[in-house]
Amino acid sequence: MDKNAQSKKGLLERLKEGPVVGDGSMCTTLEKRGYCRAGPWTPEAVLLYPDAVKQLLREYMRAGADVLQTPCFYCNDGKLKNVSQSGESISYSTEAINEAACRIAHEIANEGDDMLVCGGLSPVLSYGRERNMEKARAEFDSQLNVFIKHKVDFVLAEFFGHVEELEICVDVMKRSKMPIACTMRIGPLGDSNGVSVEECAVRMARTGADLIGINCMYDFNTCLKTLKRMQNALDKEGLKTYLMCQPLGWRCPEVENSLIGYADLPETPLALEPRQATRFEAHAFARAAYDLGVRYIGGCCGMEPHHIRAIAQELSSERKKNPAVDDMCPALGFLEHSQVTTIHKKVNKAYWMGQKPGSGRPFSPASSFTQGGAYT
Template sequence: IGQRRETRTIFKRPGDGGYVMQLERRGYVKAGHWTPEAAVEHPEAVRQLHREFLRAGANVIQTFTFYCSEDKLEISGNVSNIFGAQINEAACDLAREVANEGDALVAGGVSQTPCYVESHSETEVKAIFKKQMDDFLKKDIDFFIAEYFEHVEEAVWAVEVLKTSSKPVGATLCISPQGDMNGVPPGECAVRLVRAGADIVGINCHLDPLTCIRTVKLMKAGLENAGLKAHLMIQPLGFHTPECNHTGYLSLPEFPFALETRAMTRWDVHQYAREAYDAGIRYIGGCCGFEPYHIRAIAEEVSAERGFLPPASEKHGLWGAALGMHTKPWVRARAHREYWEKLLPASGRPKCPSMATTAE
């Protein structure tokens, strides 16, 4: 990707919904709005998250610009004195500052717009993406990510705009194996995105990692059947969502304030990273619910392929090796991979239902 490296494997930190959810939990973002004005109002909070993900092993620092279109900011009503250009430029500066502290690229992110659902005007929607793109190009980001699209048509419009620049473009949809909100199958979605010019295609958010892998595999098959090639990427939820289907975790009664009991363990993420890598996916990361230790788990799982471990892994070793020095013998017995791979974690909550009744 980009001019800085001929070949590389990208392992991305959660830069969209993941940032929004983390910053909401820390008191910097309002739930429901999920807009990124914290890049201007609380840059130290965003900068610290960037550094945590970089230290955990991220190769890409994505700008904290999720939902940063003027129409979304206006609807949210909580950023009357902060405009999209201010957020975009501040977010680019923060991402570049931290990326330069390590060996990381900067990705400028755009996402779905309220305008698409309201008007379906290609001209209006593309004008929004063009405005965001121009802000990013002023800061010379390394590549673009068009993410969190429920309708492939809107994602195609985003790709077409972003490809007018000289930058590579990745495009991800927040869809299930059943397809986008109009029923377009994942394979066809991938074909449309690549034909629009996307260099990388994949899935992000809404569903758990193994479900998202299934969807990316369908996209891969669609590209192969069409004789097209593109890199594959994946940024799933950091939560277990077995009850969900088309609409994803938004339909869970726990969304958004009681999702902690659904959190993926780092050992779940090891499994996910291995399955994603074995499926041919080389841009592996996470979205809502992914924390730095989850990204560290990805980096540790594929450390042999990458050729190194991240700084955050230096103290404890792989698979809990440091537990071998514990004073309790039953804890020392957990200092190996087999224990954690076979573990069936308990929720610890009395009367916990194994599943929830969704709002669908």
């Protein structure tokens, strides 16, 4: 399965040595490329368009990611049945999608040098809608079985809105005997049941997970504020669990105090391009997160390969390696060879780090509004 399985360093060994770079957006990027449905965000693409999924993973690998996550976000039988267009039982099962996702992730990881494969588990409707704890455990078991069978390097519970559900999932994941990571989709207001950021952090650490943190829903600045509170809470309790973060690749400060983050934006999900973070904002985020103590840094929705490349470049001295793509295209090196005089002078990183990019839209507001339409 993995050509380097015997020799490569595991997740925990790497975290002891320095920062680990994760990969980025899958579903939202595949949707923009025409391979995924907006709204459901379920991962049938691994069965329908495997070459497209492979190419995106390959781009993250070349950009400098240390980890490729199995592209199977929101894959559980309850979710798949719920989004069936016909309302009947659909032909894509959790097992079939997770099997394909594992094969794809391992195949691309084997093209690289010393890559890790992470198996991702998602929240389940049996908890979110029914609060049926035993049924939820069974669904997490079903997701986990495939990752054990395909011998991923570690498992990740991601995008959890309730710390109680996350605790159940991590307890199930312990059966894998693998390193365990877990993230919640929380901002400053805490989880969807009103549990504070601080309590979430402490409870996550006390599950015994090796790596805890946040992912999705909020932008760089909001994530940094939340991470600082998490770190302070862990320090107060004497807990030494590693922190991770996989933020949005869009700027959305006005939803910082929303429980559902960017889902509250009028532009979501089909008009978010004007909010795209620049690669140099990703540089700045990576440095700020690392200085805060975060040791696993990747991306979620909107974080494209060039953002992951920026993170890998920013942390290259701590990681003692550069992205593979830098051999072909170093960050600024070729600008001086441009025939356009306004470009070939911009080889100074400080110039780009101080950039305040415009949208190109005259009279464009800093925050959005919708004109000529409404939704209810």
